[in-house]
Amino acid sequence: MALPYFVPTSVQEAVDILADYGDDAKVIAGGTDLVVRMREGVLRPAALVDIERIPSLSFISLEDHRLRIGATATISTILESSEVQRCAPVLSEAARRIGAVQLRNRATIGGNLASAVPSADMAPPLLVLEALVHITGPSGERALPIDAFFIGPHQSALRPDEVLTFVDIPVLESGSGAAFVKFGRRSAQVIAVVNAAAWVRVQGGRIEEARIALGAVAPTPIRARNAEALLRGQEIRGELLEWAAHAAAEEARPITDFRGTLEYRRELCRVLVWRALEQALHRAMEGE
Amino acid sequence: MPFDLRFWVNGKEVHIEVEPDETLLWVLRERLQMTGTKVGCEAGDCGACTVLLDGRPVTSCLLLAPKAHGRHVVTIEGLGSPKRLHPLQQAFIDYGALQCGFCGPGMLLSAAALLAQNPHPTEAEVREAIAGNLCRCTGYQKIVQAILAASQRASREEIP
Amino acid sequence: MTVITRPVPPPVLEEVAEGAVGQRRCRHDALLQVTGQAMYGVDLRAPDMLWAKAVRSPYPHARIVRIDPARALSIPGVVDVVTARDIPYNRYGFTHEDQRVLADDRVRYVGEPVAVVAAETLRLAAEGAQQLIV
Numbered sequence: 094m095a096l097p098y099f100v101p102t103s104v105q106e107a108v109d110i111l112a113d114y115g116d117d118a119k120v121i122a123g124g125t126d127l128v129v130r131m132r133e134g135v136l137r138p139a140a141l142v143d144i145e146r147i148p149s150l151s152f153i154s155l156e157d158h159r160l161r162i163g164a165t166a167t168i169s170t171i172l173e174s175s176e177v178q179r180c181a182p183v184l185s186e187a188a189r190r191i192g193a194v195q196l197r198n199r200a201t202i203g204g205n206l207a208s209a210v211p212s213a214d215m216a217p218p219l220l221v222l223e224a225l226v227h228i229t230g231p232s233g234e235r236a237l238p239i240d241a242f243f244i245g246p247h248q249s250a251l252r253p254d255e256v257l258t259f260v261d262i263p264v265l266e267s268g269s270g271a272a273f274v275k276f277g278r279r280s281a282q283v284i285a286v287v288n289a290a291a292w293v294r295v296q297g298g299r300i301e302e303a304r305i306a307l308g309a310v311a312p313t314p315i316r317a318r319n320a321e322a323l324l325r326g327q328e329i330r331g332e333l334l335e336w337a338a339h340a341a342a343e344e345a346r347p348i349t350d351f352r353g354t355l356e357y358r359r360e361l362c363r364v365l366v367w368r369a370l371e372q373a374l375h376r377a378m379e380g381e
Numbered sequence: 382m383p384f385d386l387r388f389w390v391n392g393k394e395v396h397i398e399v400e401p402d403e404t405l406l407w408v409l410r411e412r413l414q415m416t417g418t419k420v421g422c423e424a425g426d427c428g429a430c431t432v433l434l435d436g437r438p439v440t441s442c443l444l445l446a447p448k449a450h451g452r453h454v455v456t457i458e459g460l461g462s463p464k465r466l467h468p469l470q471q472a473f474i475d476y477g478a479l480q481c482g483f484c485g486p487g488m489l490l491s492a493a494a495l496l497a498q499n500p501h502p503t504e505a506e507v508r509e510a511i512a513g514n515l516c517r518c519t520g521y522q523k524i525v526q527a528i529l530a531a532s533q534r535a536s537r538e539e540i541p
Numbered sequence: 542m543t544v545i546t547r548p549v550p551p552p553v554l555e556e557v558a559e560g561a562v563g564q565r566r567c568r569h570d571a572l573l574q575v576t577g578q579a580m581y582g583v584d585l586r587a588p589d590m591l592w593a594k595a596v597r598s599p600y601p602h603a604r605i606v607r608i609d610p611a612r613a614l615s616i617p618g619v620v621d622v623v624t625a626r627d628i629p630y631n632r633y634g635f636t637h638e639d640q641r642v643l644a645d646d647r648v649r650y651v652g653e654p655v656a657v658v659a660a661e662t663l664r665l666a667a668e669g670a671q672q673l674i675v
Contacts, residue, residue, distance in 0.1 A: 095382050095383070095400070096400065096401045096402045097382060097401075098382070098384055098401030098402075098445075098447055100447065121445070124443055124444065124445060124448070125425055125443055128404070128425075128443045128444075128445060129424050129425060129443065131402065132423060132424070134671065141401065141402075141445075143445075143447065143448070145448060169437070192425075192513065193428070193512040193513025193514075194437075194438050194491060194494075194509075194510055194512065194513050195425070195428060195431055195438045195439050195440045195491070195513040196425060196440070196513065198434070198437040198438060198439050199439050199440075199443065199444070280512075281509070281512035281513070282426060282512055282513055410584075411663075414586075415577075416577075416580070416584035417576070417577020417578065418577070419581070419583075420583055456577070457576065457577030458576070458577050460576075460577075461576070462576075463572070463576055466575070466576075469575075470575040470576065473571070473574075473575045474567050474568070474571040474572065474575060475554055475567070476551065476552075476554075477567070477568065477571075479568070479571065479574050479575070482570070482571075482573075482574030482575075482579055483581060485574045485575055485577075485579075486577045489575060526551035526552065527551070529551045530551040533551070
C-alpha cells in the first residue's frame with residue numbers, strides 16, 4: 094500500500110504538489126483528524142503532503158497590534174504562548190479545553206479550522222475576534238474573514254490545492270474583553286455539545302460593541318448577530334445579558350444527535366452565552 | 382513509496398524503512414518488537430499508546446511513522462530500568478496504583494512528562510495531565526496519589 | 542473543567558505491625574506492569590502466526606441475510622473467514638451461556654462480531670475484513 098508521502102520545506106512546494114494531484118492529495122499537519130478518518134476508511138487520499146516541517150508555518154508573532162499564528166502552531170504551543178495569553182487570552186482559554194495533553198501536543202490551529210467541524214473549539218474565539226484566515230494557492234495568497242471560511246459541515250473555503258498558512262488576529266485593546274465556554278459530557282477529551290465565545294467593548298457603563306459566536310449548533314460555527322444588535326450601545330444592566338442570551342439561543346439551528354437533543358442544545362446556548370457575556374464584560378471592565 | 386526513517390528510541394538511534402501510513406505505534410510494537418506501548422482505541426482517545434515525542438506526550442496511534450523522523454521517542458521501556466526504577470514507577474508499585482495495568486505505560490509517561498516540566502504539581506494539575514489516559518479499573522484515585530507521592534519523594538529526575 | 546483545589550496529600554505509607562494481617566503487599570506483577578514488560582494477549586507472538594480481524598455489525602438489530610467470503614478470500618495472504626457456522630458450540634457466558642461467539646441469524650447490538658478474517662498480517666486481515674460482504 095505504497096502511499097506517496099511528501100515532506101515539502103516551503104509553502105510553494107506544498108501547493109505545487111497539491112496542484113499536481115488535483116483533488117486527491119491531502120494536507121497533513123498534526124494528523125489527529127486525518128489519520129482517524131483514514132483508519133475508518135472514510136478518507137483514502139491518493140497522497141499526503143506533510144506541512145509539519147515547513148518552518149514558515151509554525152510561528153506566533155506580534156506586530157502592529159496584530160497577533161499572527163502560523164497554521165501548524167500546535168494547540169499546546171498556543172496554550173503556552175505568553176503573547177497569546179497577553180493579546181488574545183480567550184484563545185488560550187479555548188486551547189485549554191481541547192482534548193487532552195496528547196491531543197494538544199499534535200493538533201494544530203490550522204487543522205482545527207480546516208476540519209470545518211461545527212464544534213471546532215478554535216472557531217468561536219476567532220469569530221468574535223474577527224480574525225483573518227490567510228491562504229496560499231497556485232494563484233497566490235488571499236485573506237478571508239473567518240466568518241467566510243466555514244461553508245458547511247466538513248467544508249471550508251479552502252480549495253484542494255490550497256494551504257491555510259496563518260491566522261491574523263487583532264490584539265485585544267483595553268476596555269474590551271472576551272471569553273470562551275464549552276460544554277461537553279466530560280470535562281476533557283470531549284467534543285463540545287455546545288461551545289460559545291463572546292467579545293465586548295465597553296465605555297462608561299455602556300456596551301459599545303458586542304460579538305457572540307456559537308459552535309456545534311448549526312452546520313458551521315456562527316455569529317449570533319441579532320443578539321449582538323440587542324447589546325450594541327446599551328447600558329450595562331442585569332436583564333440585558335438574559336435577553337441577549339435568549340436571542341442568541343433563538344438564532345442557533347441545533348440538531349438532535351447522540352451528544353444531545355435539539356432542545357437541550359438550545360437551552361445550553363442560552364446558558365453558555367450568558368456565562369460568556371458575563372465573563373467578557375467582567376474582563377472588559379477590569380481592563381478599562 | 383517506502384520512507385527511510387531515522388529516529389531515536391529511548392536514546393538509541395534506529396534506522397528502518399517504513400510505509401508512510403504505518404503509525405509509530407505499529408512501528409514500535411511490530412517492527413521493533415517493543416510491546417510495552419499498548420493498543421487501545423487506535424483513535425487518539427484512550428491514551429494507552431502514549432509515548433513521549435521530544436519530551437511531550439502524544440498518542441502514537443495517530444502519529445504516522447515519517448513524522449518521527451529525526452525526533453526522539455521515549456517509550457515505557459525507556460523509563461527507568463528494572464535496577465533503577467523511576468520514582469513514578471516505584472510510587473505506582475508502593476501505592477497499588479494499577480490493577481490490570483494496561484493503562485500503566487501511557488499513564489506513567491504522561492506523569493513523567495508532567496513532573497519533568499512541573500516538579501511539584503497540584504492535584505488539579507496531575508488530573509489535567511492524565512486526562513488523556515483512560516483507566517477502566519481503578520477510578521484514578523491511587524494513580525493520582527502515586528504521582529503526587531513521586532513528586533514529593535524525588536528531586537527532579539531526568540528522563541532519557 | 543472541574544478543578545479540585547483542596548490539597549489532598551497522598552497517604553503516608555507507614556510501617557505496619559508484625560504478623561501477616563495488615564502487612565503491606567505489592568501486586569506480584571506490579572514491577573512487570575510499570576516497566577512495560579507485562580505481556581497481555583495482544584502482545585503475544587508465535588512464529589508463523591496468523592492475524593485475525595473481526596467484522597462487526599453497524600446495526601443495533603438486523604437480520605443477517607448472507608455472508609459472502611469470496612472477495613475477501615481472493616486476497617493473497619487471507620487464509621480463512623470464520624462465521625457462526627464454523628463454530629461447533631456457539632455459546633458462552635459467565636453464569637448463563639446465552640451469548641453467541643459470532644452472530645448467527647441476526648445481530649443484537651452495534652459491534653456484535655459477525656465474522657472473523659484470518660490472514661498472514663494484520664493489514665491483510667483488515668483488508669479482508671473490509672472486503673467481506675455481509
